[in-house]
Amino acid sequence: MNNNLTLSITTIGDLLLRKTITITNSGEPINDVSLCVPIYQRPYKWTARNAIQLLDDIIEAKNSNKERYRVGTLILHKAKDKEQYDIVDGLQRTITFSLLLTALGEDGIEFLQQKIYNNVHNNHNIANNYNALNRRVGLKLQDSDSATEHQREMERLRDYIENMCELIVVITPDVSEAFQFFDSQNARGKALYPHDLLKAYHLREMNTISEDETEKIVKDWEQVSQSGLADFFGNYLYRIKEWVSGNKANVLNEHNIHMFKGITRFSRTPYAQFYKSAYCYADMVNSSAMPFVSGTRNVNAFQLDTPIIAGKPFFEYTKHYYNILKDIQNNNKYEGFYINDNIIVKTLDRHLKKGIGNGIARLLFDTSVLLYVDRFCPETYPTKEDMELFEQFVVYAFIWAYSLRAQYTNLGWLSAQNYIMGLSDKINAFNMYKLIAKQDTSSSLLSALADKVNPLSNDDIKDGWAQECYEYSGKGDTLKNLKDEIDGVYENYLYFFHINGFYKN
Structure with a gap:
């Protein structure tokens, strides 16, 4: 390691209020640390959500009685001929801590007095984040006991931030070395999938359970490949949550994983208590002998469109839905619970696996079935009626998903998202996920679908991918025989449109 590289630890209060780096590898503090935002730094892009999340994390650490709370790394470049310390990495967090301490009553933080490059991000986010933090922690004007207690609590919080929150600080006189260190830090960060970040977050929430139980949970998690978990969270859970909410689902990343962080053990709002109570009740019932003795069904502890308990x-939750999805995707006659020897799925599995468009249509089919199962299918002891209603929905899910495929020669995600949002002029363009989530019973859903799902005609599919279902004859293009099949698997997926009344030729 370069001998000029200084590794140190400092508290937030020492750095921002006293301009001191507390402990260095030489054992001596560094005084007169004047932090500077160099011209090459990117703008301040943290939003109010990021700032409030940092505040909530600190409050949780304080309430958990953590004596020291590490809040990140700060990389500084100190040129030999200059007094200032240029921030190479850690600017977003440093500005946010400065705004937070200001909101908590600290005046004149020198770091905030410098002129920062004028751009739209800096101009908006600095003021907006300060206002958001101030609304949470600022002094209350009312002269009351509650206002007095709030002030005392905020003073305790300020003391915790200034004296217990620590940064690891790396200082180098070589700017290229500073950027090399920065790149290595970020390269490691980029290797983390969103589900890795979620795993780390939720493991921190489990500090009250035994090591043996934690180890078992981690082993179960690691039974699934990284790519499998990335696909499961990014293409299934994330997309369902967004589509149910009426949003387009783009890419799951570190900026939108908050939807999977959920309600923590410290959340005490009525909203949080309701969902925590529901989980505790289901866990209590399923852990007891009650379902076995009474012959009743297990109680489902989760729903895809409700908050997660951290x-x-x-x-x-992850294991529950991963297993259900694999069960749905497994069409083996002697295995699986939901999809068993289904003739539609046989055709999809044999003929419609390759290509982006086919993959999109199959994902829409699988996710809509998963949401239906989650909402309406009992995990244990399904009745004959349960299964009959489910089989009816499978037909509707297929018609909806593959109506999209049939109407496009080259289907991509932009067209698919518009179709799901109901923003397309294609037949059967509507939000299946919101429709499912609005229904209280499977019967009401099937009734709604009977009104929403429309048949396709030759004119609807003549320019789309379903033209592959045609063959040339001496009299012109005609539809292949709908009843052509090999080993019980139909060659033409429009056969299922036809026999269910959703194809007009």
């Missing part, structure tokens, strides 16, 4: 329930 910690151990998150891992149970």
Whole structure:
């Protein structure tokens, strides 16, 4: 390691209020640390959500009685001929801590007095984030006991931030070395999938359970490949949550994983208590002998369109839905619970696996079935009626998903998202996920679908991918025989449109 590289630890208060780096590898503090935002730095892009999340993390650490709370790394470049310390990495967090301490009553933080490059991000986010933090922690004007207690609590919070929150600080006189260190830090960060970040977050929420139980949970998690978990979270859970909310689902990343962080053990709002109570009740019933003795069904502890409970329930939630999805995708006659020897799925599995468009249509089919199962299918002891209603929905899910495929020669995600949002002029363009989530019973859903799903005609599919279902004859293009099949698997997927009344030729 370069001998000129200084590794140190400092508290937030020492750095921002006293301009001191507390402890260095030489054992001596560094005084008169004047932090500077160099011209090459990117703008301040943290939003109010990021700032409030940092505040909430600190409050949680304080309430958990953590004596020291590490809040990140700060990389500084100190040129030999200059007094200032240029921030190479850690600017977003440093500005946010400065705004937070200002909101908590600290005046004149020198770091905030410098002129920062004038751009739209800096101009908006600095003021907006300060206002958001101030609304949370600022002094209350009312002269009351609650206002006095709030002030005392905020003073305790300020003291915790200034004296217990620590940064690891790396200082180098070589700017290229500073950027090399920065790149290595970020390269390691980029290797983390969103589900890795979620795993780390929820493991921190499990500090009250035994090491043996934690180890078992981690082993179960690691039974699934990284690519499998990335696909499961990014293409299934994330997309369902967004589509149910009426949003387009783009890419799951570190900026939008908050939807999977859920309700923590410290959340005490009525909203949080309701969902935590529901989980605890289901866990209590399923852990007891009650379902076995009474012959009743297990109680489902989760729903895809409701908040997650942080910690151990998150891992149970992941395992629960991963197993259901694999069950749905497994069409083996002698295995699986939901999809068993389904003739539609046989055709999809044999003929419609390759290509982006086919993959999109199959994902829409699988996710809509997963949401239906989650909402309406009992995990244990399904009745004959349960299965009959489910089989009816499978037909509707297929018609909806593959109506999209049939109407496009080259289907991509932009067209698919518009179709799901109901923004397309294609037949059967509507939000299946919102429709499912609005229904209280499977019967009401099937009734709604009977009104929403329309048949396709030759004119609807003549320019789309379904033209592959045609063959040339001496009299012109005609539809292949709808009943052509090999080993019980139909060659033409429009056969299922036809026999269910959704194809007009």
